[in-house]
Amino acid sequence: MNIAVCIKQTPDTAIRVKVADDGKSIVQDGIQWVINPYDEFAVEEALQLTEKHGGEVTIVSLGPAGIEKTIREALAMGAHKAIRIDADHIPDDPSVTAKALVEVLKNGNYDLIFLGRQAVDDDHHQMASLVSQALGLPCVTVVVKLEIDGGKGTALREVEGGYEKVAFALPAVIGANRHLNTPRYRSLKGIMQAKKKTIEVLPATLAAPKLVVEKLTPPPAKKEGKIFKNGAADAAEVARLLRDEAKVI
Amino acid sequence: MKPFESPDYFNMDELLSDEEKMIRSAVREWVGENVMPVIEKAYLDAVFPRDLIPQMGELGLFGPNLPEKYGCAGTNNVAYGIMMQELERADSGVRSFASVQGSLVMYPIYAYGTEKQRQHWLPKLASGEKIGCFGLTEPDHGSDPGGMKTTAVKDGNSYILNGAKMWITNGTLADVAVVWAKLDGTVRGFLVEKGTPGFSAPEMHNKHSLRASVTSELILQDCRIPAENLLPESGGLKSPLGCLTQARYGIAWGVMGAAMACYDEALNYAKTRIQFDKPIASFQLVQQKLVYMVTEITKMQLLSLQLGRLKDQKKFKFTHVSMAKRNNVFQALEIARLARDILGANGITAEYQSMRHMCNLETVKTYEGTHDIHTLIIGADITGIPAYS
Numbered sequence: 001m002n003i004a005v006c007i008k009q010t011p012d013t014a015i016r017v018k019v020a021d022d023g024k025s026i027v028q029d030g031i032q033w034v035i036n037p038y039d040e041f042a043v044e045e046a047l048q049l050t051e052k053h054g055g056e057v058t059i060v061s062l063g064p065a066g067i068e069k070t071i072r073e074a075l076a077m078g079a080h081k082a083i084r085i086d087a088d089h090i091p092d093d094p095s096v097t098a099k100a101l102v103e104v105l106k107n108g109n110y111d112l113i114f115l116g117r118q119a120v121d122d123d124h125h126q127m128a129s130l131v132s133q134a135l136g137l138p139c140v141t142v143v144v145k146l147e148i149d150g151g152k153g154t155a156l157r158e159v160e161g162g163y164e165k166v167a168f169a170l171p172a173v174i175g176a177n178r179h180l181n182t183p184r185y186r187s188l189k190g191i192m193q194a195k196k197k198t199i200e201v202l203p204a205t206l207a208a209p210k211l212v213v214e215k216l217t218p219p220p221a222k223k224e225g226k227i228f229k230n231g232a233a234d235a236a237e238v239a240r241l242l243r244d245e246a247k248v249i
Numbered sequence: 250m251k252p253f254e255s256p257d258y259f260n261m262d263e264l265l266s267d268e269e270k271m272i273r274s275a276v277r278e279w280v281g282e283n284v285m286p287v288i289e290k291a292y293l294d295a296v297f298p299r300d301l302i303p304q305m306g307e308l309g310l311f312g313p314n315l316p317e318k319y320g321c322a323g324t325n326n327v328a329y330g331i332m333m334q335e336l337e338r339a340d341s342g343v344r345s346f347a348s349v350q351g352s353l354v355m356y357p358i359y360a361y362g363t364e365k366q367r368q369h370w371l372p373k374l375a376s377g378e379k380i381g382c383f384g385l386t387e388p389d390h391g392s393d394p395g396g397m398k399t400t401a402v403k404d405g406n407s408y409i410l411n412g413a414k415m416w417i418t419n420g421t422l423a424d425v426a427v428v429w430a431k432l433d434g435t436v437r438g439f440l441v442e443k444g445t446p447g448f449s450a451p452e453m454h455n456k457h458s459l460r461a462s463v464t465s466e467l468i469l470q471d472c473r474i475p476a477e478n479l480l481p482e483s484g485g486l487k488s489p490l491g492c493l494t495q496a497r498y499g500i501a502w503g504v505m506g507a508a509m510a511c512y513d514e515a516l517n518y519a520k521t522r523i524q525f526d527k528p529i530a531s532f533q534l535v536q537q538k539l540v541y542m543v544t545e546i547t548k549m550q551l552l553s554l555q556l557g558r559l560k561d562q563k564k565f566k567f568t569h570v571s572m573a574k575r576n577n578v579f580q581a582l583e584i585a586r587l588a589r590d591i592l593g594a595n596g597i598t599a600e601y602q603s604m605r606h607m608c609n610l611e612t613v614k615t616y617e618g619t620h621d622i623h624t625l626i627i628g629a630d631i632t633g634i635p636a637y638s
Contacts, residue, residue: 014252069267076271186275188309188322188332191268 001055001148003046005079005114006101006131007039008090009063009070010121019216026216033066035073038116042176044183046114047078049148056080058108062100063090068199075194076186082199092122093209098130100204106135110171112153117142117175128175138168141175252281253338255509258547264554265327272328276335279308284339289599291461295454297342297422298461306377310336310347312355319359319371327557330502338506341609342462348503349418350374352496354381357427357438361480361488366440370425382423382450384414384441384467385489391416392622393637395486399430399469401439406476408432408439410447410469416616420450420465427480428467429489438480438488447472458612494567497617498560501573502553504581504613505546507606511581511588512542514603518592529591538587545580552576568630575623582610 132139145156228234337344399412519530585607
């Protein structure tokens with residue numbers, strides 16, 4: 001199987017981001033960059049498929065040279081090669097990214113194109129749909145279980161309150177969700193081999209964005225908690241506040 | 250839970266390559282998710298968590314600095330050290346397992362073995378399919394291994410080994426023991442396989458330290474092994490000491506992990522523990538201890554990194570390793586004691602890890618060349634006068 005996995009570099013979710021002075025971007029200093037966690041499920045699924053059916057996994061990512069460190073993380077997991085679509089920044093407008101990805105993906109003759117269901121930084125949740133639309137391929141997102149048999153696939157997707165099972169023909173675009181698999185640890189051997197794998201750099205002409213970020217605001221500061229000091233004697237009051245004030249019961 | 254972050258007071262990360270940092274985060278992630286949740290109980294129960302062995306093999310934590318053709322990762326020595334640091338952040342016993350397997354079993358087979366021995370053993374040891382141990386120390390010969398009593402006698406196509414070894418990490422678990430014995434008066438290395446008649450490896454119990462690690466005796470009574478199990482390139486005490494230099498290198502890095510874990514625990518505790526209506530971190534005496542800890546960790550980091558770079562450039566000497574092992578273990582132990590002190594009574598419980606590290610480090614101070622022996626090695630080097638001969 002010939003599989004492409006599109007990944008995005010995002011800040012580590014364990015890190016608290018700060019809004020920069022321009023009010024539109026985040027402070028980059030001290031940020032630990034990682035593969036978007038949903039994309040890790042995508043990489044893992046692609047690797048498992050090629051381990052089972054043979055073939056190759058190509059990582060595709062858009063951004064400046066700095067993202068190659070994150071691309072290497074995916075190569076360390078076992079992906080075979082990578083393409084970096086060179087751009088001086090990662091666009092804020094998903095449609096701009098999608099167009100640039102499609103320019104590369106359309107030439108790859110891929111059986112499957114994986115992405116994460118969304119990126120955890122801007123949460124647009126659009127890339128799988130945009131890419132599949134432009135390529136004219138079926139799109140299955142929020143996938144938690146995937147089976148491929150010959151030229152056909154079935155997928156279980158998470159929907160509100162349950163699951164939906166869908167069938168589709170290859171080639172197709174898959175948006176991976178958590179629980180699709182357990183991404184493997186990078187092994188020391190994998191990390192050493194990643195160094196030797198090729199990252200092909202292709203030029204990109206980014207379209208003019210139709211969407212611009214005007215302002216970033218941090219979430220409101222958490223209100224101070226209430227402390228009840230009288231043990232069981234406060235139970236009725238706690239229950240009342242949970243109902244009337246917090247409205248959780 | 251927030252992932253562990255190692256102190257980096259002097260921006261040491263700038264001195265590491267992307268690859269070295271990637272190895273650190275890979276091992277750290279695995280340790281955080283797989284070792285930290287089980288290690289305290291393993292220590293209290295005095296068992297080595299054997300489930301970790303195949304995972305460690307898969308991650309490539311055994312002999313990663315040996316060549317790829319033997320199933321190893323082929324990292325540089327700094328990356329090897331960083332891996333040891335991350336393992337010992339969890340427990341010295343887990344790091345010891347990897348030290349023995351990589352530096353004391355795989356290394357001598359690689360350095361002194363035949364190509365056939367390498368091909369046979371190294372891939373299996375790298376994957377963790379086979380476990381090894383290293384038998385040098387004897388009940389009556391610790392710091393003076395040259396006085397060893399264990400002998401090998403050639404008999405036709407065999408060697409017959411007699412003697413006893415003590416304080417052998419992984420002995421009872423091991424499929425193969427690298428045993429050092431005198432053949433015609435010269436120390437040579439032999440591979441003794443589990444199950445060989447005349448060979449047994451009973452576990453030693455009732456330890457107050459390194460409880461999550463198996464420590465054994467090796468008993469050899471007319472133990473007959475095939476002549477091809479000799480490590481042909483071994484010869485003289487310098488051969489086992491060459492292995493120890495490798496292992497001590499890993500220890501110098503490893504103990505930083507224990508020290509970092511203790512510092513991290515003590516710092517967080519001091520900031521949140523309220524006495525006299527304020528965090529104990531606001532008291533000068535506590536700050537003094539924390540500053541001592543972070544300063545010594547920073548010095549250890551610089552010492553270890555330069556040691557690693559020298560090793561990678563093939564410029565390092567065993568005396569460099571002695572200084573790093575001696576200093577870093579001593580300071581890690583001081584840091585663990587100070588952390589336990591800051592934690593007060595809570596520090597003696599298994600809710601916290603500092604006392605476990607402290608007890609482990611008492612062993613680490615003694616094994617692989619005691620603190621005092623390393624003092625004398627450096628003393629002999631700088632004065633030209635050996636104090637121990």
